Amino acid sequence: MSRQTQQKITTHQNRGSVRVIQDQASVPAAATTTLSDPPGGGLQQVPQPQLVPVTPAGGGGGGKATPPSKMKKTSGDKDSDEYRQRRERNNLAVKKSRMRSKQKAQDTQQRVNELKEENERLEAKIKLLSKELSVLKDLFLEHAHNLADNVQAPGAEGASPAHNNNNNINNGACNNNNGQ
Amino acid sequence: MSRQTQQKITTHQNRGSVRVIQDQASVPAAATTTLSDPPGGGLQQVPQPQLVPVTPAGGGGGGKATPPSKMKKTSGDKDSDEYRQRRERNNLAVKKSRMRSKQKAQDTQQRVNELKEENERLEAKIKLLSKELSVLKDLFLEHAHNLADNVQAPGAEGASPAHNNNNNINNGACNNNNGQ
DNA sequence: ACGTATTGCGCAATTA
DNA sequence: ATAATTGCGCAATACG
Numbered sequence: 001m002s003r004q005t006q007q008k009i010t011t012h013q014n015r016g017s018v019r020v021i022q023d024q025a026s027v028p029a030a031a032t033t034t035l036s037d038p039p040g041g042g043l044q045q046v047p048q049p050q051l052v053p054v055t056p057a058g059g060g061g062g063g064k065a066t067p068p069s070k071m072k073k074t075s076g077d078k079d080s081d082e083y084r085q086r087r088e089r090n091n092l093a094v095k096k097s098r099m100r101s102k103q104k105a106q107d108t109q110q111r112v113n114e115l116k117e118e119n120e121r122l123e124a125k126i127k128l129l130s131k132e133l134s135v136l137k138d139l140f141l142e143h144a145h146n147l148a149d150n151v152q153a154p155g156a157e158g159a160s161p162a163h164n165n166n167n168n169i170n171n172g173a174c175n176n177n178n179g180q
Numbered sequence: 181m182s183r184q185t186q187q188k189i190t191t192h193q194n195r196g197s198v199r200v201i202q203d204q205a206s207v208p209a210a211a212t213t214t215l216s217d218p219p220g221g222g223l224q225q226v227p228q229p230q231l232v233p234v235t236p237a238g239g240g241g242g243g244k245a246t247p248p249s250k251m252k253k254t255s256g257d258k259d260s261d262e263y264r265q266r267r268e269r270n271n272l273a274v275k276k277s278r279m280r281s282k283q284k285a286q287d288t289q290q291r292v293n294e295l296k297e298e299n300e301r302l303e304a305k306i307k308l309l310s311k312e313l314s315v316l317k318d319l320f321l322e323h324a325h326n327l328a329d330n331v332q333a334p335g336a337e338g339a340s341p342a343h344n345n346n347n348n349i350n351n352g353a354c355n356n357n358n359g360q
Numbered sequence: 361a362c363g364t365a366t367t368g369c370g371c372a373a374t375t376a
Numbered sequence: 377a378t379a380a381t382t383g384c385g386c387a388a389t390a391c392g
Contacts, residue, residue, distance in 0.1 A: 086363090087385080087387095089363080089364080090363095090364085090365095090385085090386080091384075091385060091386085092364095093363090093364055093365060094384085094385075095383090095384080095385095096364095097364090097365055097366060097367090098366095098383090098384095100365095101366090105288070108285070108288050108289055108292060109288055111292050112288060112291050112292055112295065115292065115295035115296060115299060116295060119295060119298060119302065122299065122302040122306060123302060126302060126305055126309065129306065129309040129310060129313060132313055133312055136317070136320065137316070139320070140316070140319070140320075143323065266378090267371075267372095269378080269379080270370085270372085270380090271369075271370060271371085272379095273379055273380060274371090274380085274381080274382090275368090275370095277379090277380055277381060277382090278381095281381090
């Protein structure tokens with residue numbers, strides 16, 4: 001998504017009430033040529049295109065499709081109402097976007113917490129089930145033994161089976177209902 | 181951390197001097213971490229060596245002074261070297277902070293994914309255990325029946341104790357898996 | 361040709 | 377005094 005790196009030059013202008021038109025110190029000569037605004041990074045800034053070096057023929061180019069060149073309402077588009085309006089709209093959009101971004105991050109964080117909680121619940125449940133299973137298995141084993149005993153030593157009567165009388169497998173443990 | 185109270189007035193005002201300096205230069209060298217943009221082309225702005233005239237005549241570099249006098253050193257604080265330096269530092273800090281912030285958000289998102297995965301795993305396990313349990317319980321019931329039959333048919337020996345042995349195994353009722 | 365949505369950046373006020 | 381955060385506006389893009 002979006003890449004681009006932009007360079008930074010500190011140029012800010014102001015806004016609000018006083019708009020100072022300042023001339024630019026002009027970009028270092030060197031830049032002028034190769035600089036421009038490369039898609040990758042360009043320099044931005046240029047407060048005021050005064051001499052309009054760029055902007056090739058406004059329409060004279062022959063049959064080109066989009067002859068850009070029309071940026072002047074007055075002397076500076078900064079003063080333009082349209083400009084101001086656009087800025088304001090953008091500022092609004094920016095604000096909105098950021099708000100959403102923040103919200104999203106927050107939600108994500110919360111999700112983590114929820115998931116974490118659920119995880120714990122699930123793990124507890126697993127533990128419980130495991131235990132239950134273990135008990136049952138033991139019971140089974142015991143039973144098996146008893147049976148074997150019965151077979152081997154019939155004389156012992158059938159009293160042995162009660163041995164594992166402890167029964168209740170899940171003593172109160174089963175009612176694990178989740179909340180949520 | 182979040183104090184809020186911000187003034188919304190757009191009274192930013194700038195001074196009339198615009199500097200076109202470029203700072204940067206302090207590119208995180210091995211920034212190979214996570215920043216940067218994935219430029220396909222790589223060509224990235226020429227680092228312009230310039231800047232850092234630093235060395236505020238501190239007079240010897242020892243004690244530092246900052247005289248309690250006015251706050252204007254030379255012409256305007258904006259033009260001050262010191263100012264520029266501070267700005268640069270702050271910009272750097274800001275950049276760093278934002279980077280971290282973004283990174284954190286990203287990490288959080290990933291955490292969500294991981295947790296989600298683990299959750300699924302746990303749930304699967306639960307399902308499995310539940311099934312196993314269910315089977316065992318059924319087996320138990322069957323056994324119980326057999327025993328009962330044995331008891332009743334052979335002629336009432338002392339086997340009775342086993343009667344209530346099986347009792348509530350919770351036949352199938354226990355596997356209350358939550359429906360998420 | 362347009363408008364909103366994102367994103368990087370610098371500034372300035374706060375906070376720590 | 378310094379570094380870290382945070383709200384904000386600007387401008388360049390990315391999307392539609």
